[in-house]
Amino acid sequence: MKSNHPVCTRLRSQLRGLVPVALAAILSVSGLAAAEATTTLTLADAEHRISKNPSLAAYRQKILALRHQAIAAAQLPDPHLSLGAVDLPTNNFSMNQQQMSMLSVGLSQTFPPFGQLTLRGRQLRMEARAASASKAERAAELRWLLQQSWIQALVGHDEMRILVRQEQLARLTEQAATAAYRAGRADEADVLRSRLARVALENEKDQIRSEQTVALARITELLGLSAPPQLVWRWPHAAPPPALSLLIARIPGQPTLQAAAANEGAARVSVQVAHRSLLPSITVSTSYSGPRILDKGLSYRL
Structure with missing residues (x-):
């Protein structure tokens, strides 16, 4: 028994539209398989x-x-950027609460052997x-x-x-x-x-x-x-x-x-790379601290 509900009618119309598409897809796949099977x-x-x-x-x-x-x-290797805070109070994170509070930005570069x-x-x-x-x-x-x-x-x-x-x-x-x-x-x-x-x-x-x-x-x-x-x-x-x-x-x-x-x-x-790995690498870093320039310098680390 067919239902005349609008949703059922719309579904039946959509299914009728999909049947030719599905048949065409099946025929095309079977045709490709047959063509491949009969490849000379x-x-x-x-x-x-x-x-x-x-x-x-x-x-x-x-x-x-x-x-x-x-x-x-x-x-x-890629340089490393570092961000830090010195003497920053953790209760309200206010830079004016302590005079020694400051932010620092650092940049470092490593040089292999x-x-x-x-x-x-x-x-x-x-x-x-x-x-x-x-x-x-x-x-x-x-x-x-x-x-x-x-x-x-x-x-x-x-x-x-x-x-x-x-x-x-x-x-x-x-x-x-x-x-x-x-x-x-x-x-x-x-x-x-x-x-x-x-x-x-x-x-x-x-x-x-x-x-x-x-x-x-x-x-x-x-x-x-x-x-x-x-x-x-x-x-x-x-x-x-x-x-x-x-x-x-x-x-x-x-x-x-x-x-x-x-x-x-x-x-x-x-083997040569392994021998060079025994030598130390050099890292050059520099940092800047503010709001006042309290710590600014160049350091070398082996």
């Missing part, structure tokens, strides 16, 4: 998309943070360099994993096509052996052998299918997709490898070695 990719497209891997984004943020920290570490800030900034810059090399190493590793999984999926696809054809031939062989056995021209062992050959092909198909599923799942994970993409079943064009002498010349520029060298340099600088 080549290896070049996949290598381009792998640059958006979350682990690489984490490295980028770490590098940015270390660079900002290096700039801040090389600067002097000489050269410590420069060394600390250099250490953080080396750590940022090491993180950048580690990011390049991680990108190369992700690309290698993607290529390996892609080749595995392509090999499984081609092997599956061959096994399907072999299974058809094995089924025909089994049917021929069965017909020959019924006609008395073959033994029962021939039928069993043909049947076992077909079953072995089915088992091999299941194994290849599972390996292909694992390869597709790894590709989906590396690319950050919600569903396995549709691969272009075409072998990628691989450029011939460079000469051995050129590969040997490129060894010092490998990201792994660069990251290790940068980390070693950062560790050496951190």
Whole structure:
């Protein structure tokens, strides 16, 4: 039974207005999911998309943070401002109740041991360099994993096509052996052998299918997709490898070695920072007191 109350009528009208919006949102989400599930990719497209891997984004943020920290570490610490009251009565907080009551304002600046800030900034810059090399190493590793999984999926696809054809031939062989056995021209062992050959092909198909599923799942994970993409079943064009002498010349520029060298340099600088920490720091402070200038001076503290 419908109610004719104004509030109920207004709610029904609002719900009728929200139904098309909700249906459109559901259809758009399902359409995006279907489009993503049916994404067709080549290896070049996949290598381009792998640059958006979350682990690489984490490295980028770490590098940015270390660079900002290096700039801040090389600067002097912030000065300290102090406010105080001397001989101020706490019953009414009146400055005129006692002649000795006065307010003071102080400013102090701390100077770390000489050269410590420069060394600390250099250490953080080396750590940022090491993180950048580690990011390049991680990108190369992700690309290698993607290529390996892609080749595995392509090999499984081609092997599956061959096994399907072999299974058809094995089924025909089994049917021929069965017909020959019924006609008395073959033994029962021939039928069993043909049947076992077909079953072995089915088992091999299941194994290849599972390996292909694992390869597709790894590709989906590396690319950050919600569903396995549709691969272009075409072998990628691989450029011939460079000469051995050129590969040997490129060894010092490998990201792994660069990251290790940068980390070693950062560790050496951190030892120097620790040695400088044994030296005393200097704090310079000045204060002004009023309303009468009773205490104004410059003091040094170690």
